Every structure is written in structure tokens, then in C-alpha cells.
Amino acid sequence: MAPPLTRRTLLRSAMLAAAVPALPAAAGAEARAATLPPPAAWTLLPFGLGDVALGPGVFGAKRQLMLDHARGYDVNRLLQVFRANAGLSTLGAVAPGGWEGLDGEANGNLRGHYTGHFLTMLSQACASTGEQVFADRIGTAVGALTQVREALRHEPVVLTTEGRSGTAVEHVRGSYRYVDLPSGVLGAATEVTLAAWVKPTHDAAWTRILDFGNDTTRYLYLASRNARGVPRFAVTTGGAGAEQGLEGTAALPLNQWSHLAVTLGGGTGTLYVNGTAVARNTAMTLTPAALGTLTGHWLGRSHYASDPVFAGAFGGFDAWSRALTAAEVTALQSGRATGDLVSYAFDETSGSTFADASGRGLTATLRRTWGGPSHPGFLAAYPETQFIQLESMTGSDYTKVWAPYYTAHKILRGLLDAHLATDDDRALDLASGMGDWMYSRLSKLPDATLQRMWGLFSSGEFGGIVEAICDLHALSGKAEHLALAKLFDLDKLIDACAADTDTLDGLHANQHIPIFTGLVRLYDATGETRYFTAAKNFWRMVVPHRMYGIGGTSTGEFWKARDVIAGTIGASTAETCCAYNMLKLSRTLFFHEQDPAYMDYYERTLFNQVLGSRQDAPDAEKPLVTYFIGLEPGHVRDYTPKQGTTCCEGTGMESATKYQDSVYFRAADGGALYVNLYSPSVLTWAEKGVTVTQSTDFPREQGTTLTVRGRTAAFALRLRVPSWATAGFQVTVNGRRAGGTPVPGSYFTVSRTWRDGDVVRVTMPFRLRVEKAADDPALQTLFLGPVNLVARDLATTYLKCGLYRDAALSGDLLPSLTAVSGKPLHFTLDGTEFAPFFEGTEDPTHAYVRRAEPRIVFGNTDSGVANPAKADGTTLLDEVWAAAPFAGKPALVARVRTVVDAWVAAGLLGAADGAKAVSTASAATYQP
Structure with missing residues (x-):
């Protein structure tokens, strides 16, 4: 039964509401001045980032680190490569380096992408907090990019510098x-x-x-x-x-x-x-x-x-x-x-x-050297030559052409977000010009050329440009922009996925994931069902068939064969960009079909890989986000990957400033509020005239409290029941238990007319469980509720762990671990510490362990009998505990006797050893 509503619960709710800064009226109005009309096909709608304020907790702490980075980093450094390309003064700024400069990998062939990411981060920060500093930085960037485009439209103009005496002419590096x-x-x-x-x-x-x-x-x-x-x-x-x-x-x-x-x-x-x-x-x-x-x-x-x-x-x-x-x-x-x-x-x-x-x-x-752009809408941090060369390429060479349309996507997305956050028409004009320019190039190319281009690894990668162009079309209304979005169709991939034919083996993961989010948006705009069908089928080819426990996917940036998990684990698994894009796809699919599996995946990946990809340390110069998250034994996360400014650091900045974007959704008809994630937050639902304050320390707390304030309003409150919530999920409203039976992997609905002060309490006890690698069941990763627990150990081989020794009658494996005092969600097992994956430390970690149950043990009592195994690796204890939960000790003992009899009859266990196993189970003491 859910605990009664207490004075402590009410005080916590009030404290959370007070801890969340109110959005200033002017800033809030500005943040909502420009809006993106939702597609008619969506049955659910998101709230704006400014409508959901994060409270103190694991997400709030990580976000604060990124907000401080956004405040402290000099945007003129990001603009340096744009100004240089246009022959403008760079104001003495030094380019960020790494992928965002003229040196390093591929000599800067991707420069400009990071500026787009940064604009999106600033826009999300502005929309979330209403702080003027973020709006000012957006304005600086948009103003500079406006000057850059104007300069690119005309012949280059002399840039002067101090000479030996008087002036001299300067050629800024990167100006060509x-x-x-x-x-x-x-x-x-x-x-x-x-x-x-x-x-x-x-x-x-x-x-x-x-x-x-x-x-x-x-x-x-x-x-x-x-x-x-x-x-x-x-x-x-x-x-x-x-x-x-x-x-x-x-x-x-x-x-x-x-x-x-x-x-x-x-x-x-x-x-x-x-x-x-x-x-x-x-x-x-x-x-x-x-x-x-x-x-x-x-x-x-x-x-x-x-x-x-x-x-x-x-x-x-x-x-x-x-x-x-x-x-x-x-x-x-x-x-x-x-x-x-x-x-x-x-x-x-x-x-x-x-x-x-x-x-x-x-x-x-x-x-x-390259003359000038083919269209006045061109905007980039490098010459148009990469786009031109791509059109004749037959093989990939990223040292010559490195994903120019991917870079264009990041810039376009950043400009659209800047417009939506600040209502700056200059940003929309720049974005629209980019759309016009791309259409002027691509619409002239034969379809065969386009198909060849988009099929090239790396060089032809275009990221989420289709989604961005669909958003541009929603704002501009230009038919050419919708036509442009369709020019990125990679028919071979779309047709295979629409037919539910898995051809992902060998493909570059992050090159293809965002394609499908774009296809859903094309479906929204055109009604072509093959786009939506392809996206749904694709999602299920990745989840769970190419998914690691933390939610990430890919190894060395590529996919391997279906259900090969253990066989792909190494130092370069789980590229962080892939997690970002899989979350975006899951969210977009959920707007159409409220399949709880999408939000189960969202929670898994957000609470583990995405949170864990950001180091728990401040830094004004770097976002401190991983590129790969190695899942090999003893891996130490690299929070300053390559030379900085990678794609994953860019998406990592975005992730950390929109943690709240999927906590709540509303039904398109206004009749329901979906609570998808349990996170301390305050929702302002302006149309209903209510706020919903979620008070919790989840996932350190195994539950949450929601308080409704404001006008009387009728709607259905739909609370996600996580698929892992097998130990119970209880809901009370104003201290009284809500009717109905919550089912794991669904939504539990409370329909009523809500009044000011109504309180909903949700409890969901966590259990320790394991998830097995499909291709090696003995290789397992541990979860406590939604939290992936990783071992911290210097060993570089898989640790061997036994977990049945003190399993509870419920099947919970947690009693075999020992809680660490004063450190929530930290445990020890045989002297090894297990901690949440989301903690961004530089400790060597083991995300997967080798399950080893050498002897039959019940209630921490060793029978002295070896734990036998079948040819497929299933052990006797596996078969016993597969029937959990047990109503009581007699039910467990009966299960042991049944399994033992079957194994003895099959010649897998001796009769005497079987009798010892049953007697040990009978004598042992168990937790519920």
C-alpha cells in the first residue's frame, strides 16, 4: 500500500516549487514569440522547454554544469571560422580547434557544425531559463552570421591590418x-x-x-x-x-x-x-x-x-x-x-x-580561390567546393569531402532554434536562404546522382537535415522547402525498412538514425505511409537487437549483425550521438503512437548513457562529453575526445539543456497529461491554468509526488508504469488509493476533475535485475530500477559475479549486495563497488560482468553441490529463479524440488546432490 500523505511530503513539494526560479514574464513572452506549429498527425504534443522547469536532482546538477559552460565560452571563437571564410575580421578570436578549425582531423572539413550545436544549446538554455545572457549570445551569433552571408554574396573586400608603417592587407587563414x-x-x-x-x-x-x-x-x-x-x-x-x-x-x-x-x-x-x-x-x-x-x-x-x-x-x-x-x-x-x-x-x-x-x-x-557561392543563400564556414565535389564523388574520402550537408544541417538547426527562442527574424531569413540555396543545387541533380551521394559513407552523411527542413517548411510555407526535404530520400534504405527487411549490418549508425526522424516528419508533411512504416520498423531493428544495456548502440560507429552484443563490446561502443538521435526518434514516434516501449527506451538511455556521458566537473572551455562509451572491462571514459568539438560533444551540449523536454506531454485534444519520466520539475500548463509540481529525488527515491495547483480542470493523468516496475506500482490521490491495476510497461490513468492542492503519490519499489547479452547469456549487466549499476575495478577482464546467493522470494537479487552507507545507489559485492552509470567519473568501470554461480546456494547457505548447466548455458539455479516471484518459502521449495527432479531424471544431477539442494532450500531463510 502507498504510504499516506504526510506533512513532510507536502513540505518537500513546497520546497521544490520554491527552488525552481520563475521565468521572467518578458523573457517568457519572448521565448514563446515564435512558435513551430505542431503537425496535424500528432496525437500528443510536447510542452515548450520554458513550460517545464527542472528542480534539484541529478538532471539539474548536470544541466547547471552545461549552462555555466554556455555562459563562459566565447562565441567569437565559434564565429571565427565563419568570419574567416567570408574574409571578415575575426576580432582576434582563436578557432576552437579539433573538428572546428583548419588543423587536426581532415583539416577542418567539418568546421561550422559545432557553431550550430552551440546555437541550439544557447536557444534551449534561453527558452528554459529566460536568462538574457543566452539571448544576447544568440544575437551576437546571428548578427555575425548575417554579416558573413552578406560578405559571401559579394566580391571579397580588403581586410586591413597594421603594417610596418601604416596599413597592410591581411589574408586571414581560412579565407582562401x-x-x-x-x-x-x-x-x-x-x-x-x-x-x-x-x-x-x-x-x-x-x-x-x-x-x-x-x-x-x-x-x-x-x-x-x-x-x-x-x-x-x-x-x-x-x-x-x-x-x-x-x-x-x-x-x-x-x-x-x-x-x-x-x-x-x-x-x-x-x-x-x-x-x-x-x-x-x-x-x-x-x-x-x-x-x-x-x-x-x-x-x-x-x-x-x-x-x-x-x-x-x-x-x-x-x-x-x-x-x-x-x-x-x-x-x-x-x-x-x-x-x-x-x-x-x-x-x-x-x-x-x-x-x-x-x-x-x-x-x-x-x-x-573558389570564386563565390552559387546562390545568395549560401552560408558555411568553408567554401562551397565540398558540396560541388560531392556531386561527382564515387567513393568516400573525408579528407576531401566530409559530410557537408551534415554540417549544413547543424547550422540550419541552430538558426531555426535561435529564431524559435528569440523571435529573431534574421535567423529565420538565414535559415530560409540556406533552404533556397540547397534546393537550387540539389533540384538540378538526377535522382541517380542523389542516391549515390546519400549512400556514401561519411561524405554523404546529412544528419537530421530532413527534420530541420520540414520545420523550416512549417515556418516558411515555401513549397520548394518541402520538395527539398524529399530530395534527401535514400530509397534503398527506406524501401528495405518499410518492408521490414533488416539491412543494417555494416552501416554507419549515426549517419542513418537521424534519417528516420526526418522520415517521420516527412510523413507528417506528406502523408506518405512508407516513411512512417520504415521509421517504426527501423526502431525495432535497433531496440533491442543492437542495443547495449545503457541504451546506446554501434561499435566503432558501425552496426554489426542483429543480436550480436557481447561480440561487439570494446573501447568504441555506444557512440554518444547515436543515443541522442535514438531518443529524438523515440520521442517523435511516440507523438504518433503511444507505445510505452518508446518511453521505456527513452528513460533507459536518458538516465544512463546520456547522463553518464557528461563528466561531473565544471569547465568553461570544453563541454566534457564522451564520444564513445567503451563497455569493455575496466574502461575509463574519455570526456575530452579526439581534439575537441566532435559531433558527440555537440549533441551532448544539446542533451544537457533539454533534459526536461519529454517529462510531460499533453494530448492534442487537451484531455490528458502524460507523465513519462519521474524527475523533479514544475510544469506550467497554461491552457488549463494549472501547474504540476513533481517532488522527488528519483532515482535515488523510489517514487514521486505530484501536486496540482491552479484552476479546477478536468483531464486524465496518465502515469507511465515502467516495464521494470515488477515489485509494485501504487498510486494514491490525496492519500486514498486510486482504483485500477497498474501493469508494467503501460500507462496508469487517473481521470478526475483536478482541484487546487490535489496531491498524487506514486511509489515504485526497485528490484535488482540482470539483462543478458543475446549472444552470450552469461555476460550480464545489472539494473536497479532504471539505474544501470557498473562495477568500479581496475581489472581489464570481465569480473565474475554470483547473485543468487541471497536472492529474495520476489526474485530481487539486491539482498546479495551490501549498501554503502551515505552513498545512495552504491553497493559492494565481494569487495567490489557498484555505482550508477550516470555518475560522470573517470573511474575504470565494468558495465558487463560474467555471471558465475558455481555452487547451489540458497539464502546464503551453500549446499556444497556444484550448480549444473545445460548445453545452452542455463543453470539449475537459473531455472529455479525464473519462476520468481514466489508467494512464500513453501512455493520456492516446491519449485526447487520440481526442477531438481527434472534435472535428476535427465541425468544432469545426481540424486544425492539433488536431495542436498532441496534440503538446503528448505532450511534457508529468505527475504520477502
């Missing part, structure tokens, strides 16, 4: 800008001097100060660094193998001005650095005249397409039609001299051109 000189700069000169003031800001090899040539056969160049890191000049009419060259002796210093000069004449070439000759070659027979007519005369760009663009500043460039003397070159350090072939001071402060002071009128032009 160079100076294009008119043809005929060198003419048919048989002698030449080339001189430039440069301040390099990056040490990439083969960056060109100048490169005059046709292709990779006839050219002359001056590189700030070659493969050895020193300046090099070369001239050739026969490609790299026929170069005549000069090499310096030391690297040019970064972030300092250096003067380089090359003289070529009379068969001798000399390279000067800061007025000093550092290399001389007396066998240089090639001159500009020998190169003939050249088509490309570039400062800062190479004719070798794979070479990086010069990053740094130009303070001047001059060319003479003779070889200056050493004294003349030295004199260039202290005064300005004007070349007779061409002369640029680079002191312009606006525009896209540079004046020539030589008298020849050879005006130079600032250009991008």
Missing part, C-alpha cells in the same frame, strides 16, 4: 583569398627582381608568396616555406622535376614582418631575407622570358591545387626588369622603392582592388 595580378606583369624580361614584405601567421608548407604560371609545368614561385620549412624560389618549364631553385637556411618567423627578394640575371639567382643573401645559384638559366605567356599571376596562391593559401599579411610587392644589386636590395629595408614592372603598397582600406604605382596601370584584384 589571394591577389590576382593582370597578365603580362613580367612580360619578356630576361632579368628580374621580385621583392615582398610579408608577415606569415601559419607554418603550413608550400604556401606561396607569389606564383606566376600556367599550370604545374611552366611557372616561377616564391614559397614562404617548403617541405623543410624554409623559403624557396623556383622556376621551371618542365614541372617540379626540372625546377631551378634557391632555398633559404632558416624559417621565416611567424607573426613578424620579413622582407624577401629574389634577383635573377646573367645565369645567377640570389635569394635575400631581410636584406641578407641566404642562397645563390649560378646555374639558373631560366628567365621569365623563357616561360612565355603565362595566364595566372598570383600573390598568396599556388598553381598546385593541394597547396595551402598564404595566411598572413602583405605589406608591399614590387618587381623590376633588372637584377638589383646587393646594396639596392639591402636599401629596400629602410625605404620605399617603386618597381618598374609593378608596385603595390597594399595600403588600401576598402574595395577589392590594389593600385599599381609603377606607372603601368596594372591594377590587381582581390579574389577567392
Whole structure:
């Protein structure tokens, strides 16, 4: 029976309500100013994040860590890569690095994605708390991205920096800008001097100060660094193998001005650095005249397409039609001299051109290596070239093209969330422009090309872009946006899943999970049932067939064969992004069909993998979220994966600022309130004029109290009865037990007219249970209620655990463990501590243990008889306890006798040993 309502219960409810800060009226109105209309097909509707305030507890503590990170991180660092790509000032900000910069894995081919994640996190934080700091940061980002798009629409404009005296022109790394000189700069000169003031800001090899040539056969160049890191000049009419060259002796210093000069004449070439000759070659027979007519005369760009663009500043460039003397070159350090072939001071402060002071009128032009976007709606942190190259790719190579539409999705999603959180029309305009741009590209491609693109691992990954585009369409109403969403159909996958044919083995998990959330939203928009059927069937191919106990899926980012769990466990299991996307899919499916299995999965994954993926430590610079969660024995979670700014750190930021998004749902007709998760919170249901305060320390508390305040309102309260709640689930209303029989894995309904002050108390005792790996039943993971318990031990082999020794008549295995005083949900077994998976520590953990029950033991009494096993691994004790719960000790003893008799008759157990087993069971003492 449920415990009676007490003064302590009421006080706790009042304290929780007081602990949750009220959303300021202005901020709340702003947060709800822009709304996304719910699809007509949804029978359930979510509440806004601002409608559900989290109270103190495990979720509140984790969220606070992420909110502090969101407040403290400099958004200008995220915007650096966008501003650089557009040729705008980066305000001195340093890019985050990792996947969000020009170095590291794949040289920044995914940059921009993390900014989208961060915008979503800020938007969720703003909607949840109403704090102005988050709205201000969103405004900064949206304003900057608006400027970036405008800059990308036009020819690049001079970006000035401080020169040796006066101003100089700056090429920010990642801007892909160079100076294009008119043809005929060198003419048919048989002698030449080339001189430039440069301040390099990056040490990439083969960056060109100048490169005059046709292709990779006839050219002359001056590189700030070659493969050895020193300046090099070369001239050739026969490609790299026929170069005549000069090499310096030391690297040019970064972030300092250096003067380089090359003289070529009379068969001798000399390279000067800061007025000093550092290399001389007396066998240089090639001159500009020998190169003939050249088509490309570039400062800062190479004719070798794979070479990086010069990053740094130009303070001047001059060319003479003779070889200056050493004294003349030295004199260039202290005064300005004007070349007779061409002369640029680079002191312009606006525009896209540079004046020539030589008298020849050879005006130079600032250009991008990739030209410019194909559509004015283009917005990215890198050139459009990745999108273009993808259209002709036949095999994946993420070092060249790394999921450009995935990155576009994150940016689009962040902009939509920013608009919904702050009603900033600039964000919606940017998002709509992105939709227009994508449609302009993809609508022109043949279907066969699209199918090939989307089938490419990694390069063709597009994340949850279909869901985002459907949301964009709901806001914009543009037919082109809905048509765009359908252009991402991967028919082979959709048709297989719609036919319930499992083809997931070998597929990249996170590339495909968000596709199905998008398909559900396409079903909402189009009514095409194959989309919805495919998504439902897909979900059941993953849950439980490719699901680990914590709810995660994938190994090394990929799926293996159905029901292979033990055989896939390693250091790279359970990619965190997969959990995020499976939760999103489960939630979206539940809006259509209220199958409690979706919310059982949601609770499992949220309370275990998602909570456990965030370290319990503050950090202003990193979100401290795992990429993989290794389930191998003794695994230590890595909360700073790879080089930072990974996909999983991005989704981890999002997860931690929307923990409350699925605690409550309401029926579309307003007739019911679903309580899906048990978490301290306050729901404001404005349409009903009521608040519902949930007071609990769940999962440290095995129950919850819900208090209704406000107007009198009639609705059905539907309380989820978790599938694990086999030890009872009791509900009282104002101290009186509610009628009906709660069934695990369903919803229990209390229908009434609710009045101010009504209190509902729910109790749900936890039991310790095990879940077995489908392909190795002896490999098991432990659960207490919804909480996965992991062993903390340095061993790197599976721990062996026996759990039947003191099992209760109910079948609860918990009595075999010893509770740790003062540490809720912590236990010991044979000296090993077991703790909740959700605790974000760096302890070595064992999520799975090897079940070992060597002897028949009842009530901690050892019979001395070996526990026999069948060929499939099922032991005698397994068969006995499979019949739990037992009404009393006689029922258990009767079960033991029945099983023993069957095993003796089958020749699996001797008669004498069988008698010992029965007598031990009869003599033992058991907990209920």
C-alpha cells in the first residue's frame, strides 16, 4: 500500500516549487514569440522547454554544469571560422580547434557544425531559463552570421591590418583569398627582381608568396616555406622535376614582418631575407622570358591545387626588369622603392582592388580561390567546393569531402532554434536562404546522382537535415522547402525498412538514425505511409537487437549483425550521438503512437548513457562529453575526445539543456497529461491554468509526488508504469488509493476533475535485475530500477559475479549486495563497488560482468553441490529463479524440488546432490 500523505511530503513539494526560479514574464513572452506549429498527425504534443522547469536532482546538477559552460565560452571563437571564410575580421578570436578549425582531423572539413550545436544549446538554455545572457549570445551569433552571408554574396573586400608603417592587407587563414595580378606583369624580361614584405601567421608548407604560371609545368614561385620549412624560389618549364631553385637556411618567423627578394640575371639567382643573401645559384638559366605567356599571376596562391593559401599579411610587392644589386636590395629595408614592372603598397582600406604605382596601370584584384557561392543563400564556414565535389564523388574520402550537408544541417538547426527562442527574424531569413540555396543545387541533380551521394559513407552523411527542413517548411510555407526535404530520400534504405527487411549490418549508425526522424516528419508533411512504416520498423531493428544495456548502440560507429552484443563490446561502443538521435526518434514516434516501449527506451538511455556521458566537473572551455562509451572491462571514459568539438560533444551540449523536454506531454485534444519520466520539475500548463509540481529525488527515491495547483480542470493523468516496475506500482490521490491495476510497461490513468492542492503519490519499489547479452547469456549487466549499476575495478577482464546467493522470494537479487552507507545507489559485492552509470567519473568501470554461480546456494547457505548447466548455458539455479516471484518459502521449495527432479531424471544431477539442494532450500531463510 502507498504510504499516506504526510506533512513532510507536502513540505518537500513546497520546497521544490520554491527552488525552481520563475521565468521572467518578458523573457517568457519572448521565448514563446515564435512558435513551430505542431503537425496535424500528432496525437500528443510536447510542452515548450520554458513550460517545464527542472528542480534539484541529478538532471539539474548536470544541466547547471552545461549552462555555466554556455555562459563562459566565447562565441567569437565559434564565429571565427565563419568570419574567416567570408574574409571578415575575426576580432582576434582563436578557432576552437579539433573538428572546428583548419588543423587536426581532415583539416577542418567539418568546421561550422559545432557553431550550430552551440546555437541550439544557447536557444534551449534561453527558452528554459529566460536568462538574457543566452539571448544576447544568440544575437551576437546571428548578427555575425548575417554579416558573413552578406560578405559571401559579394566580391571579397580588403581586410586591413597594421603594417610596418601604416596599413597592410591581411589574408586571414581560412579565407582562401589571394591577389590576382593582370597578365603580362613580367612580360619578356630576361632579368628580374621580385621583392615582398610579408608577415606569415601559419607554418603550413608550400604556401606561396607569389606564383606566376600556367599550370604545374611552366611557372616561377616564391614559397614562404617548403617541405623543410624554409623559403624557396623556383622556376621551371618542365614541372617540379626540372625546377631551378634557391632555398633559404632558416624559417621565416611567424607573426613578424620579413622582407624577401629574389634577383635573377646573367645565369645567377640570389635569394635575400631581410636584406641578407641566404642562397645563390649560378646555374639558373631560366628567365621569365623563357616561360612565355603565362595566364595566372598570383600573390598568396599556388598553381598546385593541394597547396595551402598564404595566411598572413602583405605589406608591399614590387618587381623590376633588372637584377638589383646587393646594396639596392639591402636599401629596400629602410625605404620605399617603386618597381618598374609593378608596385603595390597594399595600403588600401576598402574595395577589392590594389593600385599599381609603377606607372603601368596594372591594377590587381582581390579574389577567392573558389570564386563565390552559387546562390545568395549560401552560408558555411568553408567554401562551397565540398558540396560541388560531392556531386561527382564515387567513393568516400573525408579528407576531401566530409559530410557537408551534415554540417549544413547543424547550422540550419541552430538558426531555426535561435529564431524559435528569440523571435529573431534574421535567423529565420538565414535559415530560409540556406533552404533556397540547397534546393537550387540539389533540384538540378538526377535522382541517380542523389542516391549515390546519400549512400556514401561519411561524405554523404546529412544528419537530421530532413527534420530541420520540414520545420523550416512549417515556418516558411515555401513549397520548394518541402520538395527539398524529399530530395534527401535514400530509397534503398527506406524501401528495405518499410518492408521490414533488416539491412543494417555494416552501416554507419549515426549517419542513418537521424534519417528516420526526418522520415517521420516527412510523413507528417506528406502523408506518405512508407516513411512512417520504415521509421517504426527501423526502431525495432535497433531496440533491442543492437542495443547495449545503457541504451546506446554501434561499435566503432558501425552496426554489426542483429543480436550480436557481447561480440561487439570494446573501447568504441555506444557512440554518444547515436543515443541522442535514438531518443529524438523515440520521442517523435511516440507523438504518433503511444507505445510505452518508446518511453521505456527513452528513460533507459536518458538516465544512463546520456547522463553518464557528461563528466561531473565544471569547465568553461570544453563541454566534457564522451564520444564513445567503451563497455569493455575496466574502461575509463574519455570526456575530452579526439581534439575537441566532435559531433558527440555537440549533441551532448544539446542533451544537457533539454533534459526536461519529454517529462510531460499533453494530448492534442487537451484531455490528458502524460507523465513519462519521474524527475523533479514544475510544469506550467497554461491552457488549463494549472501547474504540476513533481517532488522527488528519483532515482535515488523510489517514487514521486505530484501536486496540482491552479484552476479546477478536468483531464486524465496518465502515469507511465515502467516495464521494470515488477515489485509494485501504487498510486494514491490525496492519500486514498486510486482504483485500477497498474501493469508494467503501460500507462496508469487517473481521470478526475483536478482541484487546487490535489496531491498524487506514486511509489515504485526497485528490484535488482540482470539483462543478458543475446549472444552470450552469461555476460550480464545489472539494473536497479532504471539505474544501470557498473562495477568500479581496475581489472581489464570481465569480473565474475554470483547473485543468487541471497536472492529474495520476489526474485530481487539486491539482498546479495551490501549498501554503502551515505552513498545512495552504491553497493559492494565481494569487495567490489557498484555505482550508477550516470555518475560522470573517470573511474575504470565494468558495465558487463560474467555471471558465475558455481555452487547451489540458497539464502546464503551453500549446499556444497556444484550448480549444473545445460548445453545452452542455463543453470539449475537459473531455472529455479525464473519462476520468481514466489508467494512464500513453501512455493520456492516446491519449485526447487520440481526442477531438481527434472534435472535428476535427465541425468544432469545426481540424486544425492539433488536431495542436498532441496534440503538446503528448505532450511534457508529468505527475504520477502
